[in-house]
Each structure stands twice: as C-alpha cells, then as structure tokens.
Amino acid sequence: MIKTDTLIIGAGPVGLFCVHQLGIIGLKCEVVDNLDKIGGQCIELYPDKPIYDIPAIPECTGEELTNGLLKQIEPFKAGFHLGQRVEEIKQEILEITDLQKKLEKIKNIKNVVYKNGLIKFNKKSFKFNSVIQEAYLNRISLSSSGFYSTPKIHFNKKMFSGRPFLYFCYGASVTEVTIDTLTGENIIDRVDILQDAGKAINPALELGQIEGGFVQGQGWLTMEEVNWKPNGQITTTSPSTYKIPASSDIPKIFNVEIFKQGKNKENVVNKSKTTGEPPLMLAMSVFYAIKDAVASAGEYKVIPKLDAPATPEKILMSLNELKNRIRSVSYTHLTLPTTPYV
Numbered sequence: 001m002i003k004t005d006t007l008i009i010g011a012g013p014v015g016l017f018c019v020h021q022l023g024i025i026g027l028k029c030e031v032v033d034n035l036d037k038i039g040g041q042c043i044e045l046y047p048d049k050p051i052y053d054i055p056a057i058p059e060c061t062g063e064e065l066t067n068g069l070l071k072q073i074e075p076f077k078a079g080f081h082l083g084q085r086v087e088e089i090k091q092e093i094l095e096i097t098d099l100q101k102k103l104e105k106i107k108n109i110k111n112v113v114y115k116n117g118l119i120k121f122n123k124k125s126f127k128f129n130s131v132i133q134e135a136y137l138n139r140i141s142l143s144s145s146g147f148y149s150t151p152k153i154h155f156n157k158k159m160f161s162g163r164p165f166l167y168f169c170y171g172a173s174v175t176e177v178t179i180d181t182l183t184g185e186n187i188i189d190r191v192d193i194l195q196d197a198g199k200a201i202n203p204a205l206e207l208g209q210i211e212g213g214f215v216q217g218q219g220w221l222t223m224e225e226v227n228w229k230p231n232g233q234i235t236t237t238s239p240s241t242y243k244i245p246a247s248s249d250i251p252k253i254f255n256v257e258i259f260k261q262g263k264n265k266e267n268v269v270n271k272s273k274t275t276g277e278p279p280l281m282l283a284m285s286v287f288y289a290i291k292d293a294v295a296s297a298g299e300y301k302v303i304p305k306l307d308a309p310a311t312p313e314k315i316l317m318s319l320n321e322l323k324n325r326i327r328s329v330s331y332t333h334l335t336l337p338t339t340p341y342v
C-alpha cells in the first residue's frame with residue numbers, strides 16, 4: 001500500500017500542473033492514468049500539433065508542452081502509475097477529504113492543546129502544518145474576528161481618577177541632527193532607541209514596528225504640515241502638498257534595540273507589549289534635537305521659539321527670531337553665524 005498526501009487521477013496537463021502546485025506547498029503526489037503515457041490528450045491525440053495559446057510560450061507542440069510540464073515537476077518526485085484505471089473511490093477516502101465535517105467535530109471537542117507544533121485532542125495528535133495545508137486545500141478559512149474589550153480599565157471623569165490603560169509602554173531615544181542655518185534644512189544623523197516590547201512575540205517584526213513608528217513621528221514633527229484657507233478649506237490634501245518621510249529621510253545611523261528583560265505584568269499574549277504606536281512619541285527627540293541645534297546658534301543663551309512641525313521654513317523663522325531677540329536684548333557679545341552653521 002502506498003501512503004501519499006494527494007492522489008491525482010489523470011496525468012494530463014491539469015494533473016501535471018496540480019503536482020507542481022501541491023509540490024510547492026510541500027505535498028507529495030501519486031498520479032494514476034489510464035493511458036500508458038503521461039500527457040493526456042496532448043500526447044495521445046495531437047503530439048505534433050502546434051499550440052499557440054499557452055501563456056508565455058509563443059508556440060509549442062503537444063509533446064513539448066508535456067515535456068515542459070514534466071521538467072517543471074521533476075523536483076517533487078511524484079509517483080506515476082500508468083495503464084491503470086481508477087474504478088472506485090472508497091468511502092474512507094471521501095471521509096478523510098471531508099474536512100468540513102471533521103472541523104465541525106473538532107469545534108465541539110474540548111481540551112485541544114497546541115504544543116511543539118502539534119495539535120492534540122482525543123489522544124490523537126496532528127502536525128499543525130498539515131492541518132493548515134488541508135484546510136487551505138479545502139478552501140476553509142481559518143481566520144476569525146472578534147471584539148476585544150480591554151479589562152481592568154475605568155475612569156471617573158469628574159474626579160479625574162481611575163485606570164485608563166491596562167499597561168504602559170516605555171522607551172527612550174537619543175537623536176542627533178544637523179541643521180543648515182541658511183536654508184533651514186535638517187538631517188537626522190543618528191538615532192538610538194531602546195524600547196520595551198514586553199516579552200516580544202517576534203523581535204524581527206517588533207523592530208520593524210519600532211522603526212516605522214519612529215519615522216512616522218519624525219514626519220509628524222518635521223514635515224507633515226497641515227494648512228487651511230481662512231474659509232476652513234484644507235490645502236494639504238495630497239502628497240503634492242502634504243510631505244511625508246521618504247526612505248532618504250530615515251536617520252543615517254538608526255540603532256534600535258528591544259529591552260531584553262521586558263515582560264508585561266498583565267495577562268496579555270506572551271506577556272508582550274504593543275510596539276505599533278508607542279515609538280511614535282520617541283520622535284519628540286528629533287524635534288528637541290532640532291530646537292537644541294537652533295539654540296546652539298545663539299550659544300544657548302535664549303530658548304528658541306519653534307513650532308511643530310519643524311519644517312525648514314519654521315527652522316529658518318526660528319533662527320531669525322532668535323537672532324532678532326538676541327540683538328534687541330543685551331546679548332551683543334554673542335557672535336551670530338553669518339555663514340551656514342551646521
């Protein structure tokens with residue numbers, strides 16, 4: 001008896017294509033055909049006839065098409081059983097493929113345990129991957145949706161007290177910038193971030209989230225200016241007028257680390273913490289680094305006036321205002337930059 005993941009009846013072009021598709025997702029196939037050769041109608045009825053309607057192949061014969069398909073499935077080592085006709089499909093096989101029924105049964109089973117890649121219930125265990133593959137091949141969606149209500153939170157608006165959040169996310173960042181005092185342009189030279197992701201579920205993914213969140217905040221505080229006309233009409237409605245960070249704007253040196261000892265005290269998935277949005281706030285360090293750079297142009301004698309987003313225009317306005325303020329007060333001993341101050 002041969003055990004296989006899939007049985008294909010018919011070694012015509014469709015059967016061969018199935019071997020390929022199933023092979024890609026790791027399923028082994030056994031193919032049975034009535035004919036003594038592989039290729040179905042293409043080989044049996046018109047091996048020499050030119051075919052013009054195969055995508056990406058301008059012209060080929062029935063035989064060439066079959067040979068091409070055979071070459072394509074070579075790596076998957078399908079077993080072929082030629083000259084054999086399938087007369088009957090036994091009931092047990094039908095039952096196995098009837099996954100819908102099986103899943104219905106599973107739904108009602110209690111004490112389903114998932115451990116070390118295996119799903120265990122009723123003293124049986126199944127490989128997680130094989131269940132997923134079977135569901136996929138049977139077009140059964142494994143997605144589900146639901147509504148989550150954060151536990152333990154409450155807030156008294158009158159007393160302004162309570163617990164508005166289940167947990168807090170912590171992070172720290174240090175940013176170094178260069179500003180051009182003639183144009184107001186700025187470059188983010190270096191950013192160092194340490195972020196608490198709790199017990200991170202997938203550190204590679206969390207790092208991407210942290211970088212993305214930070215750059216989003218960087219855009220918010222340095223370029224994403226929103227303008228309205230006096231009649232209330234917004235003028236920055238599209239990327240032609242609303243500037244967002246591009247890949248060239250990311251910090252030249254960008255060091256992101258996850259706090260390794262992190263662990264959420266609350267009972268959440270894997271004791272992790274969200275990393276999607278909290279790092280956005282770390283971009284405050286970009287704004288204050290720019291403000292600090294402006295202050296340095298006045299030798300830190302006065303605090304610059306700088307509004308967010310710190311666009312080149314705002315930085316230049318801030319530098320000019322700083323210069324005028326210093327001149328008007330008794331800071332005459334200061335040497336203000338006349339050449340680009342970077």
Ligand SMILES: Cc1cc2nc3c(=O)[nH]c(=O)nc-3n(C[C@H](O)[C@H](O)[C@H](O)COP(=O)(O)OP(=O)(O)OC[C@H]3O[C@@H](n4cnc5c(N)ncnc54)[C@H](O)[C@@H]3O)c2cc1C
Pocket residue numbers: 009010011012013014015032033034035039040041042045046050051052053054084085086087
């Ligand atoms: C003369 C001719 C010219 C054609 N020209 C073109 C063309 O130019 N372009 C084009 O795109 N298409 C063309 N076609 C159509 C094309 O050949 C078919 O659409 C294609 O072969 C179908 O592939 P298939 O794998 O589904 O079936 P088939 O090629 O029919 O293969 C099915 C296989 O299953 C086997 N089988 C069936 N039942 C059993 C069983 N119970 N047990 C074991 N084995 C079994 C058969 O022996 C056969 O080998 C042409 C067809 C003909 C007849």
